[in-house]
Amino acid sequence: MPLLDVQDLRVDLPVEAGTLHAVRGIDLSVERGEMLCLVGESGCGKSMTSLALMGLLPRRAQLSAGRLDFAGESLTALSERRRGQLRGRRMAMIFQEPMTALNPAYTLGNQLCEAFLRHRLGNRRQARERAIELLERVGISAAAERLAQYPHQLSGGLRQRVMIAMALMCDPDLIIADEPTTALDVTIQAQILRLLRDLQQEMGTAVIFITHDLGVVARIADRVAVMYAGEVIETAPTQALYANPSHPYTRGLLSCIPAPGKTPPGSRLQAIPGVVPSLVGEVEGCAYRNRCPLVREGEVDAARCERTPELRRLTGDHQARCHYAEHRAATRVAQPEMSP
Amino acid sequence: MGTFIVRRLLVALGVALTISVVSFMLLHLSGDLATSIAGPEATAEQVAQIRVEYGLDRPIVSQYLDWLGGALQFDFGRSYYYQSTVIDLIVERMPITLTLGGLALGLAVCISIPLGVVAALKRDSWVDRLALLFAVVGQAMPSFWFGLTLIVVFAVTLKWLPAAGSGGLEHFILPAIALGYYATPAMMRLTRTGMLEVLESDYIRTARAKGLSTTSVIFKHALRNAIIPVVALAAVELGFMLGGSVVIESVFSLGGLGQLAWDAISRNDYPVVQAVVLIIALFYIVLTLLADVANAALDPRIRTR
Numbered sequence: 001m002p003l004l005d006v007q008d009l010r011v012d013l014p015v016e017a018g019t020l021h022a023v024r025g026i027d028l029s030v031e032r033g034e035m036l037c038l039v040g041e042s043g044c045g046k047s048m049t050s051l052a053l054m055g056l057l058p059r060r061a062q063l064s065a066g067r068l069d070f071a072g073e074s075l076t077a078l079s080e081r082r083r084g085q086l087r088g089r090r091m092a093m094i095f096q097e098p099m100t101a102l103n104p105a106y107t108l109g110n111q112l113c114e115a116f117l118r119h120r121l122g123n124r125r126q127a128r129e130r131a132i133e134l135l136e137r138v139g140i141s142a143a144a145e146r147l148a149q150y151p152h153q154l155s156g157g158l159r160q161r162v163m164i165a166m167a168l169m170c171d172p173d174l175i176i177a178d179e180p181t182t183a184l185d186v187t188i189q190a191q192i193l194r195l196l197r198d199l200q201q202e203m204g205t206a207v208i209f210i211t212h213d214l215g216v217v218a219r220i221a222d223r224v225a226v227m228y229a230g231e232v233i234e235t236a237p238t239q240a241l242y243a244n245p246s247h248p249y250t251r252g253l254l255s256c257i258p259a260p261g262k263t264p265p266g267s268r269l270q271a272i273p274g275v276v277p278s279l280v281g282e283v284e285g286c287a288y289r290n291r292c293p294l295v296r297e298g299e300v301d302a303a304r305c306e307r308t309p310e311l312r313r314l315t316g317d318h319q320a321r322c323h324y325a326e327h328r329a330a331t332r333v334a335q336p337e338m339s340p
Numbered sequence: 341m342g343t344f345i346v347r348r349l350l351v352a353l354g355v356a357l358t359i360s361v362v363s364f365m366l367l368h369l370s371g372d373l374a375t376s377i378a379g380p381e382a383t384a385e386q387v388a389q390i391r392v393e394y395g396l397d398r399p400i401v402s403q404y405l406d407w408l409g410g411a412l413q414f415d416f417g418r419s420y421y422y423q424s425t426v427i428d429l430i431v432e433r434m435p436i437t438l439t440l441g442g443l444a445l446g447l448a449v450c451i452s453i454p455l456g457v458v459a460a461l462k463r464d465s466w467v468d469r470l471a472l473l474f475a476v477v478g479q480a481m482p483s484f485w486f487g488l489t490l491i492v493v494f495a496v497t498l499k500w501l502p503a504a505g506s507g508g509l510e511h512f513i514l515p516a517i518a519l520g521y522y523a524t525p526a527m528m529r530l531t532r533t534g535m536l537e538v539l540e541s542d543y544i545r546t547a548r549a550k551g552l553s554t555t556s557v558i559f560k561h562a563l564r565n566a567i568i569p570v571v572a573l574a575a576v577e578l579g580f581m582l583g584g585s586v587v588i589e590s591v592f593s594l595g596g597l598g599q600l601a602w603d604a605i606s607r608n609d610y611p612v613v614q615a616v617v618l619i620i621a622l623f624y625i626v627l628t629l630l631a632d633v634a635n636a637a638l639d640p641r642i643r644t645r
Contacts, residue, residue: 093549
């Protein structure tokens with residue numbers, strides 16, 4: 001039984017123009033100790049998905065799910081009280097902005113120990129000891145003295161380490177990390193990624209890592225789910241996804257990453273033309289068809305793309321939401337073109 | 341924190357000295373003191389005599405230094421009108437003003453902060469609208485009129501409380517309500533805006549993600565940050581109520597500092613005016629200092645800056 005089993009998760013937000021379907025029926029499953037990367041551009045619903053899993057959606061948002069099971073319990077059936085007991089205890093979250101995600105008015109020690117004490121895992125002394133142990137584990141020196149410091153006295157990278165330690169305080173089964181490295185310098189990014197990966201393997205915590213950067217994914221993920229316009233459009237083990245990207249959007253994302261040593265200097269950076277369709281109101285047919293190179297170049301029957309594709313199993317664990325996932329031309333990753 | 345307070349104290353001292361100069365000079369700039377003390381029917385000899393008697397013939401700087409030297413020992417001279425020293429007059433009136441101001445501020449804090457928090461939590465609900473109405477009425481209604489209304493309803497019609505005078509605590513209830521209501525709207529709205537802003541912040545989301553109780557999220561994480569500007573405002577409001585309660589004091593015939601100053605101005609009783617101006621300014625300085633210290637205690641970012 002997977003740790004997290006999500007089927008047909010939907011999140012609707014009322015907006016002025018109607019209803020925004022931020023998440024349009026996604027299926028996800030995360031095994032214990034696994035790292036799943038949720039990839040997509042901004043507005044694809046990945047953050048809404050994570051907030052829905054944590055039960056932190058804005059009050060006006062409406063959630064529905066065919067199944068939303070965590071460790072065998074249905075989250076939708078839980079009382080708010082029971083949900084609060086899981087949150088922070090068995091599922092924790094790391095946010096994107098380390099600069100603002102810590103309360104400026106309290107010491108790190110106070111904020112680190114808070115969840116531990118709230119969930120009655122021990123007394124103050126034990127909480128303090130665990131905080132020191134975890135701060136040291138995430139690579140913060142002079143951990144005991146740091147407990148008396150305030151967030152503004154730390155750099156962004158250090159704060160994100162504190163956030164990671166904070167998420168680990170109660171030894172959760174699942175950590176949702178929402179773009180935890182986006183706001184950091186590139187060198188710090190790599191350190192934090194490595195740290196997360198090491199901790200995940202060492203402690204056997206399952207991680208849902210949310211990012212817009214496919215380059216990050218290759219380094220850390222066991223499995224990848226690519227999201228587009230509120231849907232999962234392709235999911236596969238990391239190796240399989242890179243070896244054989246089957247959705248034109250995944251190939252588009254991959255071709256956008258310049259590879260040092262491979263992408264010739266001076267060549268044009270790739271971009272996917274067009275924009276994401278509006279998710280206000282119903283989306284009919286394939287959500288990607290107005291940007292899809294297969295449609296644009298007439299390689300496929302565009303009429304078929306007017307019908308909404310299902311997420312289909314291609315081989316083993318590899319699924320894609322495209323009528324033409326097996327299209328031969330489709331397996332060719334577009335090479336960056338040389339500038340004239 | 342120590343250096344922070346010392347630095348603030350030095351600034352406060354500078355401000356206090358400046359105010360002492362200004363309050364001393366203002367009266368001397370408003371015309372010939374000896375003439376106005378002597379009155380319109382005085383002869384030239386009488387005026388000259390008064391000038392010597394009150395030391396007004398000496399250079400202005402030495403007059404100021406004398407006055408300041410006295411003020412530092414709480415000696416503000418004698419009142420021209422009352423047969424008593426200025427400090428005695430002030431000591432007699434001060435408790436009334438302090439009680440009124442303290443009660444009014446206490447009342448304002450006890451109403452505005454809970455109301456602001458509830459209005460923010462129940463944004464756009466009927467509670468929020470009612471709080472807004474309460475604030476708008478409080479801001480629009482002149483305090484003397486509200487004071488008179490309170491007298492008519494609670495003293496004259498219902499006969500629950502005395503209408504005037506300054507005997508026991510019951511005399512302070514109606515004036516404290518009138519003065520406190522005046523200070524409530526701004527603090528209420530500032531609390532509400534602060535809470536709305538803080539509740540949207542990332543660290544509140546973090547707190548919720550930890551599974552903390554709603555009480556802990558609202559009071560420990562949100563209110564603590566939202567309250568910081570309200571504390572500063574409360575100090576200014578108290579300063580205003582101590583110095584500017586003259587209207588309420590006269591409506592309720594409370595003989596406080598405000599009324600003393602008012603009487604002294606209309607009687608050209610300069611030593612009293614100077615002393616009251618200086619003391620009210622000192623109130624402001626002390627309160628601002630306290631607000632700064634309280635802010636630093638609440639916000640660690642200020643302390644270490």
